[in-house]
Amino acid sequence: MYTEVERCVRAVQSKDARFDGWFFTAVLTTRIYCRPSCPVVPPKVRNMRFYPSAAAAQQAGFRACKRCRPDASPGSPQWNERADLVARAMRLIADGVVDAEGVPGLARRLGYSVRQIERQLQAELGAGPLAIARAQRAQTARLLIETTALPMAVVAPAAGFASVRTFNDTVREVFAQSPTELRQRVRPAGRPDGTPSTTLTLRLPFRAPLCPDNLFGHLVATGVPGVEEWRDGAYRRTIRLPHGPAIVELRPQPEHIGCKLMLSDLRDLALAISRCRWLLDLDADPVAVDELLAADPLLAPLVAKDPGRRVPRTVCSAEFAVRAVLGQQVSTAAARTHAARLVTAHGDPIDDPAGGLTHLFPTPEALAGIDPETLAMPQSRRRTLTTLVAALAAGDLDLGVGSDWHAARQALSDLPGFGPWTVEMIAMRALGDPDAFVPGDLGVKLAAAALGLPTDPKALIAHAQAWRPWRAYATQYLWGTSEHVINRMPTTQENS
Structure with missing residues (x-):
């Protein structure tokens, strides 16, 4: 749908929540990407760019909006409706296959080569399997940061990051805030002493x-x-x-x-x-x-x-x-x-x-x-x-x-x-x-x-x-x- 510019513009201007997860709107002037229903005043049409996935918007250098939290929007219904290679790959990525087995494991399960998988995902979603899995890890990290009092050293591996440094870099890049700054915006649940729950x-x-x-x-x-x-x-x-x-x-x-x-x-x-x-x-x-x-x-x-x-x-x-x-x-x-x-x-x-x-x-x-x-x-x-x-x-x-x-x-x-x-x-x-x-x-x-x-x-x-x-x-x-x-x-x- 993201290629149908006029339709996307109408959805953004009417703040139509039905299209949340179908596509993402990036704003050239602010370098922020949003879901269609974002409550802020819609940008000028000439400043809008549309992407098929949060991962694609992130790869293009845009960071997630703090108001509408586009990374937390409902998933695209296409991955439930379709049975082709891309849809099957997206269901497996959501099920944690890339994090557990890497892209070669994803390719084995689908019966295709790594190159074929990466080419088809890139063509349709503007991002490869690693970038899509990375976007999913970032969303998991934000959930843990904002809803628990877990130490960041615990959050990083729990969200699937190999190191605290990679975790910090990814959170800053996607949300334009450090993990600590994200946590300061909310009162996380958990024990007052920060004991992992x-x-x-x-x-x-x-x-x-x-x-x-x-x-x-x-x-x-x-x-x-x-x-x-x-x-x-x-x-x-x-x-x-x-x-x-x-x-x-x-x-x-x-x-x-x-x-x-x-x-x-x-x-x-x-x-x-x-x-x-x-x-x-x-x-x-x-x-x-x-x-x-x-x-x-x-x-x-x-x-x-x-x-x-x-x-x-x-x-x-x-x-x-x-x-x-x-x-x-x-x-x-x-x-x-x-x-x-x-x-x-x-x-x-x-x-x-x-x-x-x-x-x-x-x-x-x-x-x-x-x-x-x-x-x-x-x-x-x-x-x-x-x-x-x-x-x-x-x-x-x-x-x-x-x-x-x-x-x-x-x-x-x-x-x-x-x-x-x-x-x-x-x-x-x-x-x-x-x-x-x-x-x-x-x-x-x-x-x-x-x-x-x-x-x-x-x-x-x-x-x-x-x-x-x-x-x-x-x-x-x-x-x-x-x-x-x-x-x-x-x-x-x-x-x-």
Whole structure:
């Protein structure tokens, strides 16, 4: 979009928050870059320059605005909507792959050469993978500086910097202030004596509108006891991160998602934030989605009633794949029971002083050696589950955020017991494909019948061509027509 100058100018002049994260506006006279909705008086058009990423603006010598904090704007929805090389690379960079494995590791995961990756990212985003990862580290550093009382010597490695000197130089270059000056502008949370704390509280921005009912209702209704719970108005769950277990607490607010992170190691902060944003689909563009779906007269009333529905996802694709198999042809309650048994028998215990979380969901490696006879399910589903976890544990099946959606679907379809419903549910909630569709789902069929839509899967697929590429969101609106508990966010008093 950043190449459409007139459109960008209109967005800046109207301070349109819908375009935050789509592009960044740099001002030649001040050498500052902003998000489109920046509250300051818009600059003269001749002084505006537009960039596709914060990293590109930083590379061009611009520093982040102190008012609108463009580095903290919602991510571009393109990286969730697309399945090409650049989008897959951006999802992996957000997931910390460059920090952990370098650009060669990113290239290996994508199956391309380092040169190809760098050339394509540079062409579309104006910055290579190292610069994009650097911009992400700078944002993590600012969060730690402004929200904790941690010593800078602790903040630097926690944000992913190899040295305090590099950390200092990057913060000065990006924010035009030293780390100490950034901290002096706010009162950081934490102990008065500056003792490092692993509990952080922050806000996760999103593009309005956002309908929390189906999002949190679905996560809570299908939550696995011991791994997930609803407590005091917040969805809580355990999460496995590279440097240790964590607990995340997500609370819906009118203008943001309140996020409390209890981390074993602060180096996992950026990844934890990325996983939470992915789980809640916070980088979606609800205006674009709803505009297209509302063009169908049969969907329009549903969109008007609850605009901004998101697709509830997962913090771990392997976990969701296992849970999708456990949920085949059984009720929500039965699926939770099956999952809870696996967690108790094979999950790693975790301490949760603030609630009732007890375990991490077991890894594929932990489930690979499971005795099928211990599974209280039909023989065919036992085979489906054991084959799945074996493929995941061996690395033969890639369901990660950077995976090829088409290849993943094909690989799943080749496994025994994986029909269209299971494959598309995994595509929707684990892979994040916004066009995943389950025409044979009972809830979709019931909604279709009530709305006057075709109920035959083939006929419904034909009608739903007009909903592409947002059929996963159309599914959320169809499910929302029922009285099922997944469509109701629990009350503050309810604890799951």
